[in-house]
């Protein structure tokens with residue numbers, strides 16, 4: 692689905708990503724982990740086509756990422772970041788409807804089929820009740836749910852999440868992680884997420900890409916990557932694995 696080869700990226704003179712190569716499989720939940728400043732968001736920005744000045748190659752569905760128009764890319768990928776940067780008081784319904792823009796003909800309204808998708812996505816994310824409320828009047832976690840509804844309304848092949856649950860309570864976070872697992876199973880959605888919660892990462896991810904100082908420390912199946920040794924190397928903390936596929940962080944060791 693995604694192939695990244697020998698990717699280097701710098702902000703001005705400061706090198707942020709160094710010789711990154713990996714392949715993302717379709718229909719998997721891949722999580723990028725790593726300490727603050729290790730380059731996770733930068734990597735996501737690059738593979739979602741937000742930055743163009745890099746060296747190396749990024750291929751998406753066997754085609755060079757730079758050869759996609761923004762509209763073509765928006766029909767295939769959706770992105771939810773932790774910061775909801777909408778300052779204009781669009782209603783939540785209007786925001787979710789924007790998710791259908793890549794599919795809309797110019798100067799035309801959304802079709803009944805588009806509106807059905809919008810409604811279903813708002814139902815799924817428990818945001819239908821916010822339809823007429825300006826998004827600027829919602830709490831942080833509520834806004835993130837609306838942005839997730841908008842992203843799902845894009846009916847993407849790949850959903851990118853940059854700490855997209857950071858303001859949600861644990862009940863909604865687990866609800867959404869299970870919902871995404873369902874979409875992966877039934878619709879072969881590919882999810883590429885950045886998460887800081889190592890326990891949830893361990894429970895829900897199929898693959899882990901571990902970044903440190905702009906380089907890949909390890910990439911592979913969750914069980915192979917989330918070892919005590921790697922977590923110690925990345926974050927300097929000890930962990931204990933539980934029988935139920937959970938992780939306990941042991942901060943004092």
Ligand SMILES: Nc1ncnc2c1ncn2[C@@H]1O[C@H](COP(=O)(O)OP(=O)(O)OP(=O)(O)O)[C@@H](O)[C@H]1O
Pocket residue numbers: 702707725726727728729730731732733734
């Ligand atoms: N616009 C920018 N200009 C210059 N340097 C930047 C810019 N954005 C990020 N950086 C630097 O790039 C490095 C990687 O940042 P990035 O946001 O990718 O890290 P991250 O792993 O996502 O961190 P966090 O876990 O804190 O979100 C950091 O050292 C940061 O200071």
